[in-house]
Amino acid sequence: MPELPEVDALVAELRPRLIGRVLDRVAVVSFAALKTVDPPVSALSGEIVHAVDRHGKFLDVTVGELHLVTHLARAGWLRWRDGPPPPPSGRPGSGPLAARLVLAGDGSGFDLTEAGTKKSLALWVVRDPAEVPGIARLGPDPLDPGFTEEVFAGILAAAGRAQVKGVLRDQSRIAGIGNAYSDEILHVARMSPFKPAAMSPAETAALYEAVQGTLRTAVERARGVAASSLKKEKKAGMRVHGRTGEPCPVCGDTVRQVTYADSSLQYCPTCQTGGKPLADRVLSRLLK
Structure with a gap:
């Protein structure tokens, strides 16, 4: 997408x-x-x-x-x-x-x-x-000058115990971030996709920087690329999204996946979940 x-x-x-x-x-x-x-x-x-x-x-x-x-x-x-x-x-x-x-x-x-x-x-x-x-229904644009760390902290606090991956993807909270870039942002921030959105000020600051850095880097990479090549460029720039089974570019651990009915997420256990793989419901059903 x-x-x-x-x-x-x-x-x-x-x-x-x-x-x-x-x-x-x-x-x-x-x-x-x-x-x-x-x-x-x-x-x-x-x-x-x-x-x-x-x-x-x-x-x-x-x-x-x-x-x-x-x-x-x-x-x-x-x-x-x-x-x-x-x-x-x-x-x-x-x-x-x-x-x-x-x-x-x-x-x-x-x-x-x-x-x-x-x-x-x-x-x-x-x-x-x-x-x-x-x-x-759109929330604020994360690249707008008015999207400050304070605004971001308010969005996370209002989301409470909701999983941070879902909050980043919720267009009514923040506009423009989807499945791929939420995976990338969380990898940069070294956070589990299942972490509650309400978090400490230090964690909020780290996630805010990951949002800004990941999106701005991706925008710069995509600028000037012809429409016919944008999909390839996006895929080439991904660190974990769409790279299940490949080594993490930061630590070398194997990138893992959690599959849902109509989508999936990718993450690095070492970088994001303390080395513990997240439960994949689809895989669990297959193993029964």
Whole structure:
């Protein structure tokens, strides 16, 4: 799933390509992806693109007085085209193509695609980004200057005994951090993903620094990387996430995994849990 650093990189790539251009049309191929009907998608045609922004993991393209908002979900992606799109093939909605933005003149633009059979990519056409429920619920952006250690400490204290991994991923508490970067942040902070969110001032300071350092480093790595290479770049920069069975780059211990119904987390026992592996419910069931 694209998280804050990847969406930030998409914004940086799209701004010089889109701002000031006239939008010819947005063609919605997967109708389940479109979550609004008023204003209609056709209202974007012939309007000028004024801005490209990010709200957490949401991509926001300002077209005329409207906003085309996208959430790429788990398996969605954005692919830039330098020329006109190819003719559609197959039954609408049966392939990976969800929507297509076409600019006036040369026909360039981008395609929104989604792999797999579970379709979660979403599009909205709204007058104000706050009309998108997910944006309206967003917590503060961790890279905003106002996101101080004091603000972070208040978020953790309010979460109480909730597991810190879940608090970092909760978009209503902190915007933009997902499964991958929460794993990375906790590894840098040397904390168990199951640790209660309410913690000592010293632990809070260490976790705050891990949030800032991990995300800012990832943003710098992703900046200037073409959209087609962002997934590869993200994976290459991971220390523990997605590296089950590999050696920890800090201590050399084997990276372990805890699997849930629809996701998994990775961690280093030596660095994060005092050398003790966490219980993996899926593995436990298999061993019975």
